[in-house]
Amino acid sequence: MEPEEPKKPRKAKPKAAKSQAGRRNVNGEGNIRERSDGRWEGRAYVITTDGREVRRSVYGKSWEDVHEKLTKMQADTMSGKRVASSSQTVGEYLEYWLHEHARHRVRDTTYASYRWLIEKYLVPLFGKKKLTALRPADIRRGFFQLKQTCQCCAKGKDQAREDRAKKLRAARAGKAPRKNARPIEGARCCAKTPRECCRDVVSDGTIRYLHRVLRAALQDAVTEDEILTENVAKKLRMDHKYRPAFKAWKADDATKFLGAIRDDRLYALYAVALSLGLRRGEALGLRWWDVDLTNGVIQVEHGLHRVDGELQLGQVKTDGSAREVPVPKSLLPVLLTHWKAQEAERAGHLAQLAGPNKKKERAAAVEAWEKGYVFTTTLGTPIEPRNVNRHFDALCAKSGVRRIRFHDLRHSCASLLWSQGVPLEQIQDILGHADPRTTKVIYVDVAEELQREAVDKLGFLFEEPEG
Numbered sequence: 001m002e003p004e005e006p007k008k009p010r011k012a013k014p015k016a017a018k019s020q021a022g023r024r025n026v027n028g029e030g031n032i033r034e035r036s037d038g039r040w041e042g043r044a045y046v047i048t049t050d051g052r053e054v055r056r057s058v059y060g061k062s063w064e065d066v067h068e069k070l071t072k073m074q075a076d077t078m079s080g081k082r083v084a085s086s087s088q089t090v091g092e093y094l095e096y097w098l099h100e101h102a103r104h105r106v107r108d109t110t111y112a113s114y115r116w117l118i119e120k121y122l123v124p125l126f127g128k129k130k131l132t133a134l135r136p137a138d139i140r141r142g143f144f145q146l147k148q149t150c151q152c153c154a155k156g157k158d159q160a161r162e163d164r165a166k167k168l169r170a171a172r173a174g175k176a177p178r179k180n181a182r183p184i185e186g187a188r189c190c191a192k193t194p195r196e197c198c199r200d201v202v203s204d205g206t207i208r209y210l211h212r213v214l215r216a217a218l219q220d221a222v223t224e225d226e227i228l229t230e231n232v233a234k235k236l237r238m239d240h241k242y243r244p245a246f247k248a249w250k251a252d253d254a255t256k257f258l259g260a261i262r263d264d265r266l267y268a269l270y271a272v273a274l275s276l277g278l279r280r281g282e283a284l285g286l287r288w289w290d291v292d293l294t295n296g297v298i299q300v301e302h303g304l305h306r307v308d309g310e311l312q313l314g315q316v317k318t319d320g321s322a323r324e325v326p327v328p329k330s331l332l333p334v335l336l337t338h339w340k341a342q343e344a345e346r347a348g349h350l351a352q353l354a355g356p357n358k359k360k361e362r363a364a365a366v367e368a369w370e371k372g373y374v375f376t377t378t379l380g381t382p383i384e385p386r387n388v389n390r391h392f393d394a395l396c397a398k399s400g401v402r403r404i405r406f407h408d409l410r411h412s413c414a415s416l417l418w419s420q421g422v423p424l425e426q427i428q429d430i431l432g433h434a435d436p437r438t439t440k441v442i443y444v445d446v447a448e449e450l451q452r453e454a455v456d457k458l459g460f461l462f463e464e465p466e467g
Contacts, residue, residue, distance in 0.1 A: 032066050042070035046077050081229060088227070090134055091127025094118050097217045101224070108314055109281075109305045114213055121146065121202075121210055131221065132228065136235045139214065143207050143238070152190045152200040162187040211238055248412040251419070253401045260399030266383075266391065268338035269375045270409065272298075276325050277413035277431045280406050281305050284383055285313055287372040293336060296327040300432065304373075304382055311382050320434035338374070345378055414439060 032042045042058045058069040088096075095118075102114050125142040126134065152158050165186035172184075189198035215233035222228045249257070254274055261267050273283050281303030290299045300323050303316050316322050327335070346369050353362035369380035377383055389406055396403045404412070410431065417427050428439045 032063060032070065034063075040066040042066040044070055044074055044077075046073060088131045089127060090129050090131050091123045093131050093221060093227070094122060094127070094217055097220060101217075101220050107317070108307045108312065109303075112307050113209075117206075117210055117213055121206075122214060126214075134218075134232055136232050139211075139233060139236050143210065146202055146210075147207060148201065150190065150197050150200050151202065152198050157200075158187050158189050158191040158198070161185070162191045207238065211236065247402075247404065248408060248415040249401070249404065251416060254412060254416065257396070257399045257401045260401075261395050264395065265341065265378075266375060266388075268334050269388070270392070270395070271331060271334050273406070273409040274413055275328055275331055277410045278325075279303065279317065279321075279410060280385055280388060282316060282321070284373075284375055284385060284388065286374040288339070288374055289372060291327075291335060291374060293327075293332055293339075296329065296332055298325045298327055300325055304385065306385060311384070313382075316432070318432075318434060321432040323429065323432045325430060335374075342376065346380060349379060 031044075032040060035041050040060050040063050042060075043055055045053050046056050047053055056073065058066055058073060060066040060069060098111070098115055098118065102111055106114070125146065126138065129138065165184050168184045189196050211233065215231065218228065218231045218233050222231050258267075258271060258274070261270065269283060272278060272286075273280070276298065278286075278300065282300050285302040285304035286298065286300075287302075290301065292298070300316060300321065302313050304311060304313055306312070307314070349365060350362065350369075353365055365380060368376075371380075371382075373380075373382050375383055392406045393403060414427050414431060417430070418424070424436055424439060428436045431439060433439045
């Protein structure tokens with residue numbers, strides 16, 4: 001009788017897996033199995049942000065890896081942490097957030113800014129990514145890429161300019177040149193041959209604003225919509241300047257500027273902005289019934305802004321911005337002179353439209369003048385805010401003072417008041433700030449003379465001893 005062949009030893013299971021054999025899992029405990037592709041999968045039930053109980057899987061190269069991940073997922077569930085439930089992309093949620101959240105919270109100008117930033121930057125950067133898959137690293141990489149990319153090249157700005165120039169050249173080809181015709185200007189930088197990239201990259205301020213908008217939207221996804229479990233934008237530490245440095249005018253610059261533009265028809269506008277610290281929109285939105293020349297008081301309640309291509313008179317920036325501001329005695333004659341000059345312009349304008357064939361033009365002119373804006377064009381219409389910026393730049397060059405932004409007149413007002421010993425609380429009320437820290441940290445630039453006077457008080461440290 002032939003001896004039997006020895007049986008081959010049975011292939012042993014991994015020790016970890018063997019320890020689980022023969023035991024039935026408790027309901028909700030989850031299970032771990034080896035997949036056909038060699039990976040291990042663990043499954044357990046979790047609770048989503050909308051309250052549903054669903055089964056989720058975790059994967060790993062070994063039983064131990066999956067067991068560790070599964071244990072953590074179950075511990076999170078037991079502690080009350082929920083998992084995201086939305087299949088929306090970032091772009092879809094941002095569009096929803098604009099209409100369902102931002103529209104009802106912020107003023108029209110802020111809403112327009114949010115929409116422009118989202119459509120121009122955030123959607124191209126993150127729009128196709130699944131909302132629940134967005135991570136801080138994705139945001140950091142996107143913003144870094146944005147800071148390195150020339151927007152003129154990316155958006156084809158200079159190429160569009162060259163394309164328009166080509167069409168004009170083709171239309172004028174073979175025709176006699178017109179008298180005083182402006183030369184056709186084509187490519188300036190990125191579309192030139194050879195290429196001269198202008199490096200039109202976004203500023204740190206824009207990156208900061210984008211971060212703030214994205215963070216606000218994701219916070220609503222966590223707290224109100226309950227789509228996400230955490231705000232990943234909050235975890236992001238941005239490496240950029242917090243805000244640009246403002247350099248206010250000193251007293252010499254302010255007096256030199258006002259003295260040089262005294263004959264300008266908008267002299268009163270800059271006098272009001274510099275002495276009362278009004279924002280550009282607040283100054284342009286003033287109407288004569290807001291100005292009480294008898295009692296020397298101005299009511300700041302509205303602001304003029306361009307929204308969706310139209311000039312609109314809306315509410316001021318915040319609730320605290322609506323305020324009553326006393327007018328300095330020296331500013332009252334300036335406003336009175338401006339009112340008289342405006343009345344003369346109005347009379348002259350309407351006199352030009354007195355003919356029988358100009359009834360419509362005259363009616364439109366009367367309607368414009370009756371809106372009562374303090375600062376207008378020569379036709380009685382509100383002034384375009386951007387035109388004020390251009391006009392202010394030209395006046396700075398004419399007067400020979402250091403160029404600043406129009407908004408920096410507000411900073412200059414705060415700093416000049418502070419240098420004259422006005423308490424911070426009163427400056428806060430004049431500027432319409434809700435928080436005095438905003439006035440101190442951002443707007444007040446302590447004069448060099450005051451700083452020197454302060455440090456000179458330590459001069460006793462260097463006095464020679466007597467005798």
